[in-house]
Amino acid sequence: MSQITPYNNTESKKEQVAQMFDNIAFRYDFLNSLLSLGIHKGWRKKCIKLIADKQPKYILDVATGTGDFAIAAMKLNPTKVIGIDISEGMMKFGREKLQKLHLDKTITLQYGDAETCDLADNSMDAITVGFGVRNFENLEKGLTNMLRILKPGGQLCVLEFSSPQQFPVKQFYKFHFKYITPTLGRMFSKDTRAYTYLPESIKAFPDNERFTAILEKVGYKNATFSSVGLGLAAIYLAEK
Numbered sequence: 001m002s003q004i005t006p007y008n009n010t011e012s013k014k015e016q017v018a019q020m021f022d023n024i025a026f027r028y029d030f031l032n033s034l035l036s037l038g039i040h041k042g043w044r045k046k047c048i049k050l051i052a053d054k055q056p057k058y059i060l061d062v063a064t065g066t067g068d069f070a071i072a073a074m075k076l077n078p079t080k081v082i083g084i085d086i087s088e089g090m091m092k093f094g095r096e097k098l099q100k101l102h103l104d105k106t107i108t109l110q111y112g113d114a115e116t117c118d119l120a121d122n123s124m125d126a127i128t129v130g131f132g133v134r135n136f137e138n139l140e141k142g143l144t145n146m147l148r149i150l151k152p153g154g155q156l157c158v159l160e161f162s163s164p165q166q167f168p169v170k171q172f173y174k175f176h177f178k179y180i181t182p183t184l185g186r187m188f189s190k191d192t193r194a195y196t197y198l199p200e201s202i203k204a205f206p207d208n209e210r211f212t213a214i215l216e217k218v219g220y221k222n223a224t225f226s227s228v229g230l231g232l233a234a235i236y237l238a239e240k
């Protein structure tokens, strides 16, 4: 995967990504809903349904941001949900949301890097990642570390944007990302680069079969994917 970075400066991708999300955190939830017309909420719900069978009690939400995936996981009646992220700015807004929803006892958001965090081996029944893996500096390192943390038989569920290939979604997507996304992103987030980085990083991301191949390569079993939103995103499931 070519290394697409938010600001093309000399800092590492990780530092740039954390800075970008710190910058846009105050508008992240609003822009997410505006740009996707709210569709992303249904995708997270679908992910949660897919991992419900095994009734996971200890859930890790990697790249939790403002905590939406962790909140969606409450449907599973978990004992504990831990959300980790490298952007303190995003988690600040997430923690405020959790307090308002009275979920701050069950869900804890804490600083943690997918690639290096030292949560215990075999400690989580399920791991979720929503729109996070595309932003990892070292994708395989992040996936390998999450595999270490999963319990044997535990499930990884990744939700990530894909590059749609079918007419007319492909054409709509190109138009949206060329004109609408950067314009609205600039208007509302004050970060001129964040919403041009978004389509560039999606284009560079090894989606669909390429991603399941990477999951299998680093040691996951039964890696599958299903497209959602007419190919705008995909849900990946894999087991330890």
Ligand SMILES: C[S@@+](CC[C@H](N)C(=O)[O-])C[C@H]1O[C@@H](n2cnc3c(N)ncnc32)[C@H](O)[C@@H]1O
Binding pocket: 014, 017, 018, 021, 062, 063, 064, 065, 066, 067, 068, 069, 084, 085, 086, 087, 090, 112, 113, 114, 115, 129, 130, 131, 132, 135, 136, 137, 142
């Ligand atoms: C697009 S947001 C997604 C937030 C949330 N999961 C959602 O579904 O809305 C991506 C998040 O990934 C985080 N991130 C990027 N690289 C990371 C890493 N190596 N470890 C943990 N979080 C990371 C960013 O800081 C950002 O908050």
